[in-house]
Amino acid sequence: MINPEKILKEIGVELIIEMDDRLSNRKINNTKTLSQSLKEKATFNNLRIVGLGRIRFVDIGRRPGKFAPPGVIQEWVRSKLNISDEKKVRSIASLINRKLAVDGNRMYIDKTKGVQLNEIAQMGVDKIKERIPAAIKAKAKAEIKTIMQGA
DSSP: OOOOOHHHHHHHHHHHHHHHHHHTTTTTSSSSSSHTTOOEETTTTEEETTTHHHHHHHOOOOOTTTTOHHHHHHHHHHSSSOOOOOHHHHHHHHHHHHHHHHHHHHHHHHHGSSHHHHEEEEEEEHHHHHHHHHHHHHHHHHHHHHHHHHH
């Protein structure tokens, strides 16, 4: 029997792997918490990737004029710069946050440096269009073969 939920779940896992690869290859995912927060949820006729709220900032970037949440920047400073002294972490994070508020980040300036969620979404649509009909076709062939053998 065709299991659309299983097919959608597999596609969801593939899309998350693609996002993780892009985050790593573009040196965006330094702390790994972003890619680890992504999960697929598949039902009979629906696929959702949970955790995309934060990823939009590494897709379209953060525009100038806004500060990032301090905790996120502090976490990045600890991980990327390997600093454990909390006073230094807060100080450096504050300077980075100020710079982001003035200039935005590199994904805002150059969209090709982001994850490009639109491309990944289209990949998902293409995979669904390809695999669901292929599964239906395979099932139909198996049923025809069974009928022909019984005749």
